[in-house]
Amino acid sequence: MKSRIYRNPVGVSRFTGLLLILPFIIGAILFIIYPFVCSFIVGLKDGSGDLGFDNYKNIMSDSNYRQTAAVTFKYTAFLVPLKLAVSLLVALLLNCELKGIGIFRTAFYIPSILGSNLAVIIMWQYLFTSNGLVNQLLGVIGIAPVGWYGDPDKAIFIIVLLRLWEFGSTMVIFLAALRDIPNELYYAAKVDGCGSIKAFFHITLPQLKNIIFINLVLQTIAAMQEFNAPYMITGGGPLGSTRTIGMYIYDEMFRYGDEGTANAVSWLLFTLIGAVVILLYRFTEKLRRD
Amino acid sequence: MKKTFLKIAAACCIISLSACSVKKNDSVTKPDGKLDKCSLRFSWWGGDDRHEATLKAIDLWNKKYPDITITPEYGGWDGWSEKVTSQVSSSTEPDIMQINYDWLIALSPDGNGFYDLGELSSQLDLSQFDDEVLSFGKVGEKLNAVTVSVSGRSLFYNSQVFSRMGADYPETWNDLIALGNRFSEDGLYPLDLDIQSGGTAWYLAVVYVQQQTGRQFITLDGRLGFTVEDIKNALSFYKQLEESHVIRTVRTRTDEDGNAALYQSPEFIGGRVAGVLEWGSAVGKYESVLPEGVLEAGPLLTDEKGCSDGWMIKPSLLYAISKNTKHPDEAAAFINFLLNDEECAEILGTTRGIPASHKAEAVLQKSGALNGLTKESESILSNAHTVTISPYMELSRMKEFYNTAIEAVSYGTSDVDSAAQQMFDSVNNYLEKIRK
Numbered sequence: 208m209k210s211r212i213y214r215n216p217v218g219v220s221r222f223t224g225l226l227l228i229l230p231f232i233i234g235a236i237l238f239i240i241y242p243f244v245c246s247f248i249v250g251l252k253d254g255s256g257d258l259g260f261d262n263y264k265n266i267m268s269d270s271n272y273r274q275t276a277a278v279t280f281k282y283t284a285f286l287v288p289l290k291l292a293v294s295l296l297v298a299l300l301l302n303c304e305l306k307g308i309g310i311f312r313t314a315f316y317i318p319s320i321l322g323s324n325l326a327v328i329i330m331w332q333y334l335f336t337s338n339g340l341v342n343q344l345l346g347v348i349g350i351a352p353v354g355w356y357g358d359p360d361k362a363i364f365i366i367v368l369l370r371l372w373e374f375g376s377t378m379v380i381f382l383a384a385l386r387d388i389p390n391e392l393y394y395a396a397k398v399d400g401c402g403s404i405k406a407f408f409h410i411t412l413p414q415l416k417n418i419i420f421i422n423l424v425l426q427t428i429a430a431m432q433e434f435n436a437p438y439m440i441t442g443g444g445p446l447g448s449t450r451t452i453g454m455y456i457y458d459e460m461f462r463y464g465d466e467g468t469a470n471a472v473s474w475l476l477f478t479l480i481g482a483v484v485i486l487l488y489r490f491t492e493k494l495r496r497d
Numbered sequence: 498m499k500k501t502f503l504k505i506a507a508a509c510c511i512i513s514l515s516a517c518s519v520k521k522n523d524s525v526t527k528p529d530g531k532l533d534k535c536s537l538r539f540s541w542w543g544g545d546d547r548h549e550a551t552l553k554a555i556d557l558w559n560k561k562y563p564d565i566t567i568t569p570e571y572g573g574w575d576g577w578s579e580k581v582t583s584q585v586s587s588s589t590e591p592d593i594m595q596i597n598y599d600w601l602i603a604l605s606p607d608g609n610g611f612y613d614l615g616e617l618s619s620q621l622d623l624s625q626f627d628d629e630v631l632s633f634g635k636v637g638e639k640l641n642a643v644t645v646s647v648s649g650r651s652l653f654y655n656s657q658v659f660s661r662m663g664a665d666y667p668e669t670w671n672d673l674i675a676l677g678n679r680f681s682e683d684g685l686y687p688l689d690l691d692i693q694s695g696g697t698a699w700y701l702a703v704v705y706v707q708q709q710t711g712r713q714f715i716t717l718d719g720r721l722g723f724t725v726e727d728i729k730n731a732l733s734f735y736k737q738l739e740e741s742h743v744i745r746t747v748r749t750r751t752d753e754d755g756n757a758a759l760y761q762s763p764e765f766i767g768g769r770v771a772g773v774l775e776w777g778s779a780v781g782k783y784e785s786v787l788p789e790g791v792l793e794a795g796p797l798l799t800d801e802k803g804c805s806d807g808w809m810i811k812p813s814l815l816y817a818i819s820k821n822t823k824h825p826d827e828a829a830a831f832i833n834f835l836l837n838d839e840e841c842a843e844i845l846g847t848t849r850g851i852p853a854s855h856k857a858e859a860v861l862q863k864s865g866a867l868n869g870l871t872k873e874s875e876s877i878l879s880n881a882h883t884v885t886i887s888p889y890m891e892l893s894r895m896k897e898f899y900n901t902a903i904e905a906v907s908y909g910t911s912d913v914d915s916a917a918q919q920m921f922d923s924v925n926n927y928l929e930k931i932r933k
Contacts, residue, residue: 332755338763357752359908442693442756445747446904461579462893464603466586 250470262471272472274447275455276479278363282451283430286367290426291419294374298381299411312382319375327369328439335365356441359448366436366449377422384418385411416495423491424484431480452476525612528825530619532565535824537831538591540570542577544760544782547848554844558834565827575758578893585610585819592822593831595645595849598811599891601636602719602931608639612818615640617829622837625854633812633885641817643836646850648778648813649878650700652795653870655787658685658771666795670705673798677743680771688772689759690735690744692900692907697774698744699899700809702731707884708800708807715887715895719932721925728917732906739907745770747907760786777874778813778850784870794873797881805881811888813850847871889928898923 253261266272301312321327334340335355342352355361388411396406412419434453437443443450452472460469541551548571555567570591572580578597584590585604596604596611604610614621614634623631626644634642654666662680667673667687676687690698703714706727713722723731739746745753745764754762760782764770772795773783784792799805816835818828834841842857846866852858861867889895902920905911911919 332757336755337753354748354752356755357748357750440756444756444904445751446908446910457579458897461583463897464582464586 246470246473249466250474252467262467263475266468266471266475271447271450272452272455275450275452278447278449279431279433279451279453282363282367282433282449283427285363286370286430287423287426289367290371290374290377291422293371294377294422295381295415295419297374298378298385299407301378301382302385315378316375318373321373325439328436331365331369331440357445359446362441362445362449365440366433369436369440370430370433377426380418380422381415384415388414420487420491420495424487427483427487428480431476431483452479525820526823526825528617528619528829530826532562532620532827532830533824534564535827536566536568537593537822537824537828538568538570539593539831540581540591541595542572542574543595543848544573544779544785546781546785550845550848554835554841557840557844558831561834562830565824565831567831573758588821590819590821592819592824592828594817594819596642596815596817597891598633598815598886599888599893601634601641601815602888603892605636605641606931608636608641610636610820611641612820612822612825612828613639613641614643614818614829614832617818617825620826620829621833622856625837625856627853630812630853634815634817642815643817643832644812644853645814645816645836646778646812646853647810648776648850648871648875649808649810649883650697650774650776651797651808651874651877652688653773653775653780653783653792653874654687654795655768655771655791656793657788657791658768659687666793667798668796669801670798671801673743674737674741677738677741681742684769686742686745686770686772688738688744688774689750689765689770690738690774691750691759692747692903693756693758696896696899698735698903699731699896701738701774702735702903703890704798704807704809705734706731706807707809708804711806713884713887715890715924715928717885717887719887719889719928721921721928723921725917725921728902728921729913732902732913732917732920735903736906736913747904759783776813776850777871777878778847780870780874781848792870794870794877797877806884808878808881808883809886810878810883811886811891812853851875889931892931894927895924898927 248258250262251258251260253259297315301308301315318327336342337352337354339355341355345351345353353361355365392410392414393406396410401409432453433451434457437449437451438454438457441449443454453476456469456472456476459465459472539555541547543551551571552569555569558565558567578600581590581594581596581600582604601610614623621643623640623643630644630647631640633644633647634640652666659666662683662685664676664679664687665672667676673687680687690701692698706723707713709730710723710727712724712727714727716722738744744750753764759765759770759773762770765773765783766786773780775783780792797805797808816832818825818832822828835845836852836854837856839856839860842852842854842860843864843866845852845857846861847869850871851867852861858867898920902911902916905916906913
């Protein structure tokens, strides 16, 4: 069979490469770099339009901002490890060859498709009210009703539970990685008398360490940017216990019309996320290399 | 290559700097007195009753003026203000907007944020409005908006619950407190006050103190009229309402309803919470979730001598035209239709309150449509010595100060004295900042 030879339609010159990536460069300039620079400049403007770092100084001394930052970190610290653990556990369960396993894989992924749409949010709201399904179920096993929304210490867990329920995308990444681990490793371990738990810690986890890191970073970034769920479910209350930095930015920008503060906080959030990701990278560097 | 990249990056920064610092081009399309073929966007918020009536009114307009198409944009109140703020700041707002009173300060502090309706007199008949009513929509010398109706918050009760309890509607503040103690035996509450977007908790406390002191909380020119002592009294009064079982505590309310609005709450629909403080123009959404005729208007609360001072009124809604519209004549004609057209007035009824337009009010009077809760509320308020709410009182940032103080007092995270002092300082500083 005669193979077809493709010719480069644009010819080869020193500008060919540049020409090929030009659409991306234009897109990046228009939709990434330009808004970034604009946002930074607007963040430097105070109420009178003067440029400076007053917004940043005011934000740092604002107790509301410090509270939202603490809420964001608390939320991230609870959600991310839980979500990774649950996703990995379910991925391990679904990584077997049973008849009809595809149905289970799809079923576990459905909550992630639903995301934070309005119907789910409304369902979630009614699940956790005083007379909601959760308290009714607790009542069946003899536990007194819990005040989920009104207790500043518990309200954040309603949001954590919603996001935990949507573990599908993390699970799919784990599942794909699990299926890439060569079966020979498990056979060899079995021959050497290694049990399932030992195999998990000595084969599965080491093989997944890079994927765990990727999921850790992706989930941390998403958690620190959280806005939808607390905005819709708790409105940030009670006593600001579920008000994340994302909500603070939204309130400043759209509720109070303070563009300067909103953009400055956006940059602070960007910096915080960057710092956390760098720290995660540094702390896990040795583990990932070994 | 590195130099080329640096040059591109520098160019981006320069373009961004110039783009971000240059003021927007404020070219306003001048009216030409003609109605041309065009399409206009019209946005409003409200409950289902208002949505249905407004959509029918738009259908009528489209039949009468087939060349001018109106595209409706509507939704509930929650989040609406934020949506319009973002639209206005990005110049993508609809041509015609239903706006709130405080938006005039927030979106048009110098009178240039909306189209000057004074220039559109060829299409918009303003002779149907009293001068005082028109003055609500003026910023400086510019008429930024036309008042649709004047309204105030008053009290509405679930008549079935009250008759089951053998209770009369309270007439004085003391009656209300006594009622709470009586309802508590059955686990019921005679009233609901919220600290969410409605902010009725602080509103009622303000009315109480205004009635006692004769001082207005915030003056029309944006100054704090209350002393720290007045704010303390207001917060103490709120706490007393909770302790007397008149209203649910913030914690109980949040546990039971989450973030849902009261008219969607099983506690209100089921009658456990038997009263609401609401604008006469917006009470329809509470009325519609109860059996017909169950929600009734109650008297305004007075002191023991029957003094009703301190209750407040304001333009409940206004219509404004975007300063960026390309079709000011057509937009003005549509507003005129909504406000003054006789057929349209019949369709809209009292879904936006009792019309401020004399022509529309006469139509509703003639057809016997002025007989619902909205009319009752208006009659009750018109017989009281009301004051006009300062638009500054309703600004979102101000509501945050009120709600923070009420929540702190309710949860006990702060005592009344320090919550009052903090609120006094926050409100004073903010008012001073925005007056500059």
